[in-house]
Amino acid sequence: MNQTGIDTLVYRLRPGWRLQWEEAQQRHVLLYPEGMVKLNDSAGAILGQLDGQRDVATLIERLQAQFPEAPDGAIAEDVHAFLVDAQQQGWIQHD
Amino acid sequence: MTDHTDTATANGSPGAPLWLLAELTYRCPLQCSYCSNPLDFAAVKQELTTDEWIDVLTQARAMGAVQLGFSGGEPLVRKDLETLVAEARRLGFYTNLITSALGLDEARIHALRDAGLDHIQISLQASDPDVAAAVAGSAKAHAKKLAMARAVKEAGYPMVLNVVLHRHNIDQLDTIIALCDDLGADAVELANCQLYGWAHLNRAGLLPSQAQLEAAEATTNRWRQRLAERDRDMRLLFVVPDYYADRPKACMGGWGSIFMTVAPDGAVLPCHSARMLPMDFPNAREHPLQEIWYDSAAFNRYRGDDWMQEPCRSCDERHKDVGGCRCQAYMLTGDPAATDPVCDLSPDHHLIEAARREAADDSRSAQALTLRNARESQVFCRT
Numbered sequence: 001m002n003q004t005g006i007d008t009l010v011y012r013l014r015p016g017w018r019l020q021w022e023e024a025q026q027r028h029v030l031l032y033p034e035g036m037v038k039l040n041d042s043a044g045a046i047l048g049q050l051d052g053q054r055d056v057a058t059l060i061e062r063l064q065a066q067f068p069e070a071p072d073g074a075i076a077e078d079v080h081a082f083l084v085d086a087q088q089q090g091w092i093q094h095d
Numbered sequence: 096m097t098d099h100t101d102t103a104t105a106n107g108s109p110g111a112p113l114w115l116l117a118e119l120t121y122r123c124p125l126q127c128s129y130c131s132n133p134l135d136f137a138a139v140k141q142e143l144t145t146d147e148w149i150d151v152l153t154q155a156r157a158m159g160a161v162q163l164g165f166s167g168g169e170p171l172v173r174k175d176l177e178t179l180v181a182e183a184r185r186l187g188f189y190t191n192l193i194t195s196a197l198g199l200d201e202a203r204i205h206a207l208r209d210a211g212l213d214h215i216q217i218s219l220q221a222s223d224p225d226v227a228a229a230v231a232g233s234a235k236a237h238a239k240k241l242a243m244a245r246a247v248k249e250a251g252y253p254m255v256l257n258v259v260l261h262r263h264n265i266d267q268l269d270t271i272i273a274l275c276d277d278l279g280a281d282a283v284e285l286a287n288c289q290l291y292g293w294a295h296l297n298r299a300g301l302l303p304s305q306a307q308l309e310a311a312e313a314t315t316n317r318w319r320q321r322l323a324e325r326d327r328d329m330r331l332l333f334v335v336p337d338y339y340a341d342r343p344k345a346c347m348g349g350w351g352s353i354f355m356t357v358a359p360d361g362a363v364l365p366c367h368s369a370r371m372l373p374m375d376f377p378n379a380r381e382h383p384l385q386e387i388w389y390d391s392a393a394f395n396r397y398r399g400d401d402w403m404q405e406p407c408r409s410c411d412e413r414h415k416d417v418g419g420c421r422c423q424a425y426m427l428t429g430d431p432a433a434t435d436p437v438c439d440l441s442p443d444h445h446l447i448e449a450a451r452r453e454a455a456d457d458s459r460s461a462q463a464l465t466l467r468n469a470r471e472s473q474v475f476c477r478t
Contacts, residue, residue, distance in 0.1 A: 016214060016253030016281075018189060024111055024159030031189035033214040033255050033282070036113065036162060090328065 111159030126232030184211030343419025
């Protein structure tokens with residue numbers, strides 16, 4: 001999928017899955033039936049933006065506002081790569 | 096990006112018990128001959144109260160536990176299940192109900208949903224009602240399970256079906272997977288019977304042949320391909336029976352590593368089978384979970400690798416499979432610190448080969464196996 005294509009998609013977590021901050025682990029985790037994915041900071045930040053309404057372009061804008069020190073284009077690149085991977089893993093879906 | 100590994104290191108301090116299995120009761124309306132509950136379960140009378148369970152959940156969550164399984168026996172037997180689910184969810188657990196579906200109805204499915212239950216895993220015994228009836232010791236259960244599986248799916252839960260495989264149902268795997276597909280499962284655990292508790296008692300009558308196993312794996316792979324072609328997202332997890340492996344499983348990811356079971360009477364265990372071992376396990380009624388997990392002799396007994404004997408002690412793979420399963424080592428050799436005889440480097444591996452031969456010579460029907468019930472259990476009760 002090219003990047004213009006992906007930017008208009010609206011992703012959400014797979015139904016029944018839950019993103020949660022774990023104080024004991026000091027990180028976000030993705031919880032699903034009898035399992036858990038331990039997320040690094042950027043994965044947690046990206047998944048935290050999925051609300052079932054925002055498209056990928058909006059999501060990138062919001063992250064850029066949150067992390068203004070990031071070099072140009074770096075966030076968009078990370079987000080695109082992560083979302084494609086997360087969809088392949090079955091963590092997220094889009095319509 | 097992701098890290099699926101557990102937090103315990105081989106010889107360092109243990110990480111948190113991320114997984115809590117709450118065995119609410121040993122009572123169960125079914126009598127499955129492959130049940131992993133202890134043989135003397137009928138000796139356990141004093142189940143933890145609602146308040147005691149809430150205390151257990153609160154302590155475990157504070158220690159970092161995040162995945163919670165409500166299991167048993169049949170957890171739906173407990174009338175306070177909805178209360179416990181609500182409390183667990185409020186504490187931040189991901190809540191899994193591991194059930195036979197007996198005791199479930201649409202009202203209860205919705206009550207559990209309202210309480211915040213995240214997931215219901217239903218067990219099926221077979222695709223054929225007669226085989227299912229023989230294995231579970233109940234003629235009515237199968238139809239009920241199918242109806243409830245449909246209702247659970249309809250209520251919007253993610254649905255994982257669990258089918259314990261053994262020689263009496265493994266040849267029906269094609270129709271079993273077709274049934275799970277028809278029921279709308281999101282994932283199916285095709286779990287070859289683990290030979291503990293009642294399953295160990297019935298071992299010779301449950302263990303499939305190598306040929307049955309190979310056919311089942313081929314069937315599973317055919318289905319995976321077929322599902323992918325249809326773009327149908329139903330994951331098939333095929334759990335190989337370790338009696339046909341040449342290396343043991345890394346049981347529970349290591350003793351006291353990520354997994355903690357609290358039994359119906361409050362006994363705290365590193366896995367649901369461990370109370371068969373010749374050692375004392377602390378009780379949540381008497382000690383804080385924090386102390387039990389980090390400081391008790393029982394939980395420290397098989398952590399790290401200092402306890403290992405040869406051939407594990409000098410083996411390069413000792414941190415990969417942690418020497419296998421302590422319960423299996425004890426059941427087969429009488430020594431819980433022995434190398435799991437599943438390993439073909441174990442001096443006791445001939446016991447596994449003998450068990451396979453014994454199974455090959457066993458011609459009992461599913462009906463002829465010992466059913467797991469309180470009457471049979473009395474035979475094994477020490478008091």
